[in-house]
Amino acid sequence: MDISSSQRRTTWQARELHERVTPDRWCVTLSDLKFLKSSVESSIDSGAIKPPANGSDVFSSEDRLYGPSIYTVTEQHIKPVTALAGKMSWALMRNPNGLDCDLFISHAWQEGIFEFMSKVLHSWPRFMRHAWCCMLANPQHLDIAAMLQSPRHSPFAIALEASKVVLAVPNRCCSIYTRLWCAYEAYLAEEQDKIILIARASNRYDICQSMVKMASAAIVGMLLGWAINFGHATVTFNLVFLCIATVAAAWSMGTTRDCHRKWLHLLGEALCWFLIFDWYTVHGQWEKTYAYLHQFTAIQQRLWLLLFAGAFCFLEVDRLNGLAALQESEQLGQGYRGSIVHATCTRQEDDEQIRREIGRRVADVDYAIKVLLEAGMSSPALRSIACKGVSIDQAANPQITLPLLVLVPLNLINVVATLFDIFYLDDDHWERKSMGATSILVRCLILCMLYRKTRDERCFTYLVIQKLSTVYLASLTPRLMVWELSANTTVAATPNGLMPVMSFQLLTYSFCFFFAVLGIRGTASLPGCGLCLLRMIMARSFRACCHVRHGMSCGSAESESDSESWSSSS
Incomplete structure (x- = not known):
């Protein structure tokens, strides 16, 4: 509990410091939180x-999953340390x-310190430096009540206005929106x-367990x-096995039934590894002139199959x-009765x-708050489209498997294939080569855009890539079947045969780029x-694509019952 000599102050100096430094700057870093977690662990021990x-x-000194509540840590650790x-x-x-x-962190104090830390440390948004x-932030020994006389001018309101993102921290006890101050923070964030x-906390242990099962399926x-x-x-x-694996991947991305998805991933993983060992190579034009490139095609196609196998692992993740x-959203809504009129203070x-x-x-x-619970995130854009009948179910948690594959490894394979095409394939099909190069460039541009986009727009772009890439890959499957059927009799992947594929590929990623720009x-x-x-x-599913939902009831039309309840409460 000792502090360094440079951190020691008198009470007068502490008051002067809080008056000099504006409330929105009473922030901590990620490393500060890690230090606090370590200090609390030492104090418990x-x-x-x-x-x-x-x-x-009531908590166990051995418990590192939840630990003592924020109230207890404040009284027994933060106050004694800051008193010095x-x-x-x-x-x-x-x-x-x-x-x-x-970053503004909104929480309810009932959660255990380790529960709080695990969720904040794991979910710390990218590009956010201070929280x-x-x-x-508040001086627990000084007169906090005096700082809260006007909610609009309280440290909470000043800091939230200065922040870029609000991070709501659920807990296993109750929804933070049953507390009026947290509801007020939601009000300011919306305004x-x-x-x-x-x-949300890390689920690394669950992922490791599932990867063991996926590895077992791969071995089989x-x-x-x-x-x-x-x-x-x-x-x-x-x-037949390629078709089954393709259907399994498409079904997994198009269904919300968890049990089905788990077994589809195991099946797809086993089939992909079977094909890696049993695939009959489809040879291309390069081998006509350069016989030593014979193995390149075999390696390239098995890399595709290997990526397909990896896709099932990513789908499981x-x-x-x-x-x-979904579990965190349920925790955030636990005890919340649909309106902040029931929140207490x-x-x-x-x-x-x-x-x-x-x-x-x-x-x-x-x-x-309703948008937050349904989408896993609440943003002006999501609040806007939900009013218009667009489903935002788990919009903050898109499947990133297909976007990841088409933007990184498949793009790299296309780079190598295009270079081989340019330097080793002596023909006049520069249209095909230019389309391949343009497709690569478009995907690189999408990657750059994803890096700088806000969370809601980034999730939207992932969904766009997933949907359009699924259509592209589904349309490519019949052609792959034709190539495989003719693989042992002729050179299947001729330049003329590749032109429609390259054209559709460029069109697909151009549309992805177009929608990514639109937002x-x-x-x-x-x-x-x-x-x-x-x-x-x-x-989120095939059925939802065709379903037109009624728009959420937007805030402009407040229900009379809520209005009366709010008025009577105040």
Whole structure:
């Protein structure tokens, strides 16, 4: 619990520091949170943090999953430490000059410290350097009530206005939106068009367990591919297994049934590894002139199959990430009764002032929270399209398997193939070569755009790539079958045969780039077909593509019952 001499202050110095540094700069870094977690662990081991005598927080000293509540950690660790620093806040004790606020953390204090840390550390958004967290930002020894006399001018409101993103931290006890201050933070976020994200803990253990099962399926496929010889029927069986694997991948991406997806991934993994060992190579034009390139085609096609096998592993990771995100959304909604009119506050004065300030904007806040619970994220764009009947179910958690494959490894394979095409294939088909190069360039541009996009737009782009790439790969499958059927009799992949494939590939990724540039609102505003296209892109399943849902009730039309309840509460 010792602090360095440079961190020691008198109470007068601590007060002066809090007056000099504006509240929005009472922030911490990611490394500060890691340090706090380590300090709390040491304090628990030494007995400095223990269950309170009144039984309000029962925890085991061996528990590193949940741990003591934020209330207990504040009383038994943060307050004693900051008392030695003149009773300033923990954040300013660590960063006396303050830090610019990038991220605002909204939480309810009931959660265990390790539960809180695991979710925040795992979900810390990209490009966010500093975070404002009330338990660390506010000086717990000083007169916090005086700082909260006006909610609009409180440290919470000032910091949230300065932030770029709000991170809502669920807990296993109850929804944070049963607390009026958290509801007020949601109100400010909605009013200021902030993006609200849901924090979740790492699910690395579940992923490792599933990867063991996927590896077992791969071993079974390899053994069968090595042991079984279909003779003259090899090509036919290869096509059947390729079709089954393709259907399994498409079904997995088009269904929301978790049990089905798990078994489809195991089946697809086994079939892909079987094909890697049993595939009959489709030879191309290069071998006509350069016989030593014979092995290049065989390696290239097995790389495709290897990536196909890897795709099923990534699909399994997508499935597990989706389950984890859904669990956090359920925790965030646990005990929440659909409106902040039911939220409570410890201090009656705060309760009255917050309700008075929100006024008749209750339905707007309820709507923002509803979008957050359904989509896993709440942003101005998502709130806008949900009003228009577009499904936003788990929009914050798209499957990234197909986008990842087509933008990185498949693009690299295309780079190598295009270079071989240019330098080794002496023909006049420069149209095909230029289309291949353009397709590669377009995918590189999409990657650059993804790197800088906001979370909601990035998720939208992933969904666009997934949908359009699925159509492209589905249309390519019949041609691959023809090539495989003719693989043992002729050179199948002729330049003329590749032209339609290259054209469709370029068209597919050009449309991906087009929608990525437009974004969510731009796509919705396309005349005539915008909303229809958006519904198909945002749909989580085949059935949802054709389903037109009624728009969410937007906040502009507040229900009379909520209005009356809010008025009576205030």
